[in-house]
Amino acid sequence: MTTMRRWDMTGFGRWSLRLEQVPIPEPLPRQVLVKAAAASLNYRDKLVIEHGMGLVLGFPFTPASDLAGTVAAIGEGVTRVRPGDRVITTFFPDWIDGASAGSAKTVDAGTLGGAHQGILADYVALPEAWLVAAPRSLDFAEASTLPCAGLTAWFALVERGHLRAGQSVLVQGTGGVALFGLQIAKAHGAEVFVTSASGEKRERARALDADHAIDRDGWVGAVYQLTADRGIDHILELVGGAHLAQSLEAAAVDGRVSVIGVIEGYDLSAAAGQLLLKSATVQGIRVGHRRALEDLVRAVDVMKLKPVIDRHYALADVPAALDHLDGGPFGKIVITFD
């Protein structure tokens, strides 16, 4: 077999996506050829496909960043993995640990499925440094959900937030990052609040061990009541825009709001009084670095965390999977390769 399937964009818009038959790549020195087993789609992939999010893409462009698979072959000088190893990709492949790259004027956009070609193909050849061992306790579909959604929640709560048992955590909605936030927080002994406009989704969140699942309408008041006015220590702000103001109202003194999502818009606004008088912290989260992904992998194995997958789609059904993303899945959407 010398050819493989790969999704290519010839321009912006979903109609420009084509499933092509192309040659299987060869790993260059220090590169690894990964045979894909599962890929996870993120809301951001939808935006890249639709308009590129301001990125300059080289067409034909393959979208998506989150891959789980098996090392099929290794190039010269590779030492981090061996053929047969189960691996996952990293979202910011050059961000190994600690401080991130970029400048005030031009931030680093060196992501898979962004500045770099993505992974929606039967095989991809990637530098060895871009891969991390998959958790032993997860299957490929589950493992594929970690690089972006899983790591984002972990980075906000654990790496930046230093979450500890007994603190309160609130996640907005029931998408992929939100449910990872719920599960990671519970595994750290936190008290978890989930907001959702859907009674059915609130029920499902409770089944995942959320302590409180509350309606999006009037959620700040509900938080006051449920916490005896204490408020929330860690909020994952997944809505954005003017919704940040409500998150700061709900925040506890010394509380932390991790800004991740921008569904309601890119123009954040909030009352200064809430920020100042609470000594609150508003922190932008851009997924995370490779070392934190390795920490998450180890934690997943120890915590026995099982990522929530709403639906699996075959590789040929990526368009249907994107439609599902539009509707707001409960957890993650995964593409499986067979």
Next chain:
Amino acid sequence: MTTMRRWDMTGFGRWSLRLEQVPIPEPLPRQVLVKAAAASLNYRDKLVIEHGMGLVLGFPFTPASDLAGTVAAIGEGVTRVRPGDRVITTFFPDWIDGASAGSAKTVDAGTLGGAHQGILADYVALPEAWLVAAPRSLDFAEASTLPCAGLTAWFALVERGHLRAGQSVLVQGTGGVALFGLQIAKAHGAEVFVTSASGEKRERARALDADHAIDRDGWVGAVYQLTADRGIDHILELVGGAHLAQSLEAAAVDGRVSVIGVIEGYDLSAAAGQLLLKSATVQGIRVGHRRALEDLVRAVDVMKLKPVIDRHYALADVPAALDHLDGGPFGKIVITFD
């Protein structure tokens, strides 16, 4: 002598301020009687006098929080100070160290010259826990500037910001907090940027050892140029409102914006992209705790930091001092008692 002078508000507005002759208080158990030598005025005192900032004040109300003086007498059971000790007040007297009090709904407003009666009087009787030893290297006028303006800059840069040598710091304007920020940052080996609309004030900032004093017009572009696009690690946001957006544009990757002032309004706004892609932190600063004030006092003595006082006024001239505050002083305004 059994009576003393004290400024009392009988209601809101400057015209309601009266310099009264009242009895010298007696220190209760665990209280200390302080003979005032100097008091420092803050912009916030102006706002409390004008409209109370939403606080419920008990009239007659004595404004202001920052006092330096000498222990004149001690009540029963006092162990922290002795008669003759030189002391300064704390702004949030019940916030000793670590986490601050209050809830999400009702934040702690227990400040001197706020929920508590203020200090604009020849003598005040205060719980011993509310006092800190004055720095040995400062006179009373200088020492009186630390409890609010000095501590705010210190708390933002050092206690919360973990400032280190080689980092860049930008302060907006040349008021009390800004100039403390400049001096504290220089003493930590940082590279300091000051913005000001006034050429003369920029000159004076340079004389205080600012590395760069730049015009408020187009300051973000100037920062890009002066830092080769790297941006600023620590920004003291003293303007507020929509100005926060500019601070986030000027921030370095992993940069920190400490929100302190709200001159341009209480409605903060900013672009989510800047916050997310830079992993930036926006942190509300509410002065600081007693332990940090003690740290600042020790640091002032070691650094040989001399607070910048724009003008001294006699106690009788508080109204003129408030007028000066309106105009935007260069550094601090101090009231001296003789």
Next chain:
Amino acid sequence: MTTMRRWDMTGFGRWSLRLEQVPIPEPLPRQVLVKAAAASLNYRDKLVIEHGMGLVLGFPFTPASDLAGTVAAIGEGVTRVRPGDRVITTFFPDWIDGASAGSAKTVDAGTLGGAHQGILADYVALPEAWLVAAPRSLDFAEASTLPCAGLTAWFALVERGHLRAGQSVLVQGTGGVALFGLQIAKAHGAEVFVTSASGEKRERARALDADHAIDRDGWVGAVYQLTADRGIDHILELVGGAHLAQSLEAAAVDGRVSVIGVIEGYDLSAAAGQLLLKSATVQGIRVGHRRALEDLVRAVDVMKLKPVIDRHYALADVPAALDHLDGGPFGKIVITFD
């Protein structure tokens, strides 16, 4: 009823302990009268009774520090508690939060049952600041185990150690601090190792959800094997002396050894190479501050943590309880008052 029972030492040695009938104290202003329900004994109480640990005690002296009970009456000016509240004591009553007191030469020894009279009595009158609300989810006997043993493990792992899910934690033995360490670590999603010389105690540790219970003989080698040479991120050093050297051998790169116990002696020794090449941290732990105890109380309620009590004794049976302490209990020894 105007009298109560109280254990008094008239000098050092267990034979000098007497259960006396004495007047019930009155709460002074800002004091609280607590009716005792349960007290927990620590190894340190044994040492204080036997030789005072170098402390200057005022005889008759009442030992022990950890009390759970009900507010029976309050003195003038008390605001933190109300009659009927369920409360526990703090070990270092003047250490509220943040930095601790004392100097390089004379460290703070202001503990209950140390520099201050202890709590082994039907009623105690204490400053209100020395009390913390008991967890809602624990009975009095369980709640009494938190102030010293529970807080020590929490402070080492969480407050100082910033424990996170997926990390490895090792506790030495199965005493009170060790089992709290095990339970707190599991509740944070950590992988937990317990060492014990007793096969039966190892079995009981596994029943408490320890991932690995290993023999004290050759434990470092067992750790290498079980972690594929990675080592342990957090070690609670409860043995002391030359045993520290073994803990540093078992520590992971960037690992942390919290020194708590000194059963094998006060002369710590270790190889510099292990410390340097691993960038390891050795941290002395002296119980913890009140804010951390409040955090622990909230965490206990959220985590549903149930402290492990080896045996309950009646107040009259304190001598038998001390004998039990000699033998090395599995978890805590509690005195109940009825």
Next chain:
Amino acid sequence: MTTMRRWDMTGFGRWSLRLEQVPIPEPLPRQVLVKAAAASLNYRDKLVIEHGMGLVLGFPFTPASDLAGTVAAIGEGVTRVRPGDRVITTFFPDWIDGASAGSAKTVDAGTLGGAHQGILADYVALPEAWLVAAPRSLDFAEASTLPCAGLTAWFALVERGHLRAGQSVLVQGTGGVALFGLQIAKAHGAEVFVTSASGEKRERARALDADHAIDRDGWVGAVYQLTADRGIDHILELVGGAHLAQSLEAAAVDGRVSVIGVIEGYDLSAAAGQLLLKSATVQGIRVGHRRALEDLVRAVDVMKLKPVIDRHYALADVPAALDHLDGGPFGKIVITFD
């Protein structure tokens, strides 16, 4: 010119060092050819030459790690530097940021002049990732002192120690790391103590702005006296062995002892009481990572820090330079290439 000078060891012991004439290397892909201008010797180089410090060296072996020079040529794919750039080497070339590599059993020894060939040659070819831009404000001799001695002091005080103005810092002796510690601490606004057995060196330390230079005899008592018993916040332990016990006696409550040197032996010992009752931290320091070296470079330029060089030697005079190292230089020993 196709050949160059290089110091080679053919075995252990100084007599096995030869200055050879060998071909100038070619940079491979992603490698950089650096033309040496200055190299700095460390005490560790002396030990590697004498007995290898337990490392398995491939003979002929070129010792030393700290090089400053100019990029002479670049291999294929190099993006971090350009010909003509002034650069310095990194000590642990694969440690970029954050967590360090290695396991509990086998720690990472991947240092230049250790597991990797060293740099005592007119030209060296190194992976581009192993280089950092030299500070603009230093000449080559000064710049060559940063990778090991400068970074060690910086890492202990700033990266791990979070040094702040007003804290006290004590360095033992007047070697390279000690004097960097003195200068970095002063640039952060700290109060600095230096111990030395030599009156003349104490005088020179005072000339470098040390606040207190004290005799090694009875230094702990002197610290108590000079700090009014408060003790020292940060101690650079450069002596090792049983001397650690004295450092812990001198440490302030919550103080930190960074263990760096082992002149008096590898068997550390100390009293548990000092460690526990002070909540002290003992931290092993193994130089530091590349990001911290980049931070130090920027700080050196902002602080205008000038490293202290005791003497310059020509490349041919390395044996004399090693003799000088035996005697304990005041600051650094530098080899210059011309």
